Amino acid sequence: MRTKDFAYWLFLAPVLIALTLVVVVPMLLGVYYSFTSWNGITTGEFVGFQNYIDLLKDERFLDSLWFTTKFSVVSVILINFIGLSLALIVTSRIKSSNLLRTTFFMPNLIGGLILGFIWQFIFIKVFASVGEMVGMESLQVWLSTTETGFWGLVILMSWQMAGYIMVIYIAYLQGLPKELLEASEIDGASSFQRFRYIVFPLVAPAFTVSMFLTLSNTFKLYDQNLSLTGGGPYNSTEMVAMEIFNTAFVQNTFAYAQAKAIIFFVIVAIVALFQVYWNKRREVEM
């Protein structure tokens, strides 16, 4: 028994050690620091819940949290809607479906920062030129208002992630038994009814996966935020990740940033777990 136990722990050791070193220890240290006045150089003294009390009154942080939430909700809906639509298009019997798949997936291969700069060019230069040509004022001010900054981020994110989510939906759509669709056709279902009553309920597992991925990706968004709007105008499009970064590395209040990060972590964890639990309940076993 003893040797077996030893071998058991020996095999687990590499993962356990790595996990402890890079996840557990920093996490615990982080929790500890959030109760101090650490500024990145000196450890500082223990301040109890002061950081947490402060951040509840920190409007810039609360604004960024609210902006991030709005952005995530809108993006998650849009990305899943577009992703599923693209998946339905490329799994239908159209000719160029392989080419389309590749095309739709491509944006996902471009790094977030670069993508942000590309879209910045599109929004500022291309939109403006087009706006000038057709005489539409509203196209000429992109990214210079909170409103357009928000939608700019949503568009960028959807453009990048929809193709990725599409691939997940494709996998599930192709896993649907062909007979079920044929049976529903014979039962008299139109193509819309077929989607509504058969396809949609049966790709539910894909929602769980896709929503989890989109939610966590949009909540933690940083690169695209940085390169597209940089948080502007007046920090009004600053998302939580960026706000925390600024708190830590611009204002050098590391412990305070750490407290924000802990709150952020808890929120993301609760949202993600809740949605997985909720979606799982609706899933059907084949």
Add this chain to the structure above:
Amino acid sequence: MAKLLMEQLTKTYDNKAKAVENFNLTVEDEEFIVFVGPSGCGKSTTLRMIAGLEDISSGTFSIDGKKMNEVEPKDRDIAMVFQNYALYPHMTVYENMAFSLKLKKMPKAEIKERVRNAAEILGLMDYLNRKPKALSGGQRQRVALGRAIVRDAKLFLMDEPLSNLDSKLRVQMRTEISKLHQRLKTTTIYVTHDQTEAMTMATRIVIMKDGVIQQVGTPKEVYDQPDNVFVAGFIGSPAMNFFNGRIEGNYFVMGQTKLLIPDSALPNGLDNLEVIIGLRPEHITHKPDKDQSTVEVNLDVVELMGSEYMVYATLEGRSFVGRVDANLNLSAGTVFAMAFEMDKARFFDPTTEKRIK
């Protein structure tokens, strides 16, 4: 209630191979037609063309005189039972059966009554609230049938609906489907590769091979009057025995063996020609008196089936099966006189394999 007409139906898949070729068939109202044939002969393809799930490459298919080639499956008023049931896994038994009615916007009360009726007939009343995965194979099969019968469709199509069941359940469901047909009288096309199912259920059998119809007829016709060697060998279990030889006068000659054929059974103009004769196992048996169609053979294997023996023996290098009453005491390795009832023999042309009448 439907009368079907299939004229020159042909299906060519992308790979250019013809899965079904020149399929001609008229199905009268209330008939129970069985398509039977070996795997890959095009039964499912034909059925799917009828259902509209597969495009018809050429030829026409019509129901009650109305051409159906371009009509969508949902508008053909056809109910179909799939081989693997194809029940909707996220719906209960009740919802599965009610689905088509719900799509037709039928009033709730009427849906309920119809589903309950069907469930009553099929003994599914206790399972209406279960999901398919909580049912046994036989129960799933009945739900699939139920889904078809609530529709009150013009035509039932069934593609090997019993092939996933164990043999006992298969026999039981076979009679249930037959009873159902007698009760509802809906025109039915049933696909199987099991000739026993075909023989027991069909009003007429369509035997197919390599995408081509070999023969269409009642079970009795295809059993007694097979058009060719393939049909003769496919229908009946154990299969018909075939012997190659030649006709000399009134005798069938095969090596050293000569068997007398009664005048009435011998087709004209066969003298001195090579033929294949076919004899069913029940026509190779035992007779108390020896005559010119009795041959002494060495018994290879003897299987007691209860009331009779299946006797496997070899004659002139050809193995064959006969059936002998179980009252006789037989054992393998012994020599036994088998009577060939040559008046029951069927004659086939060795080159075309068609029957000589």
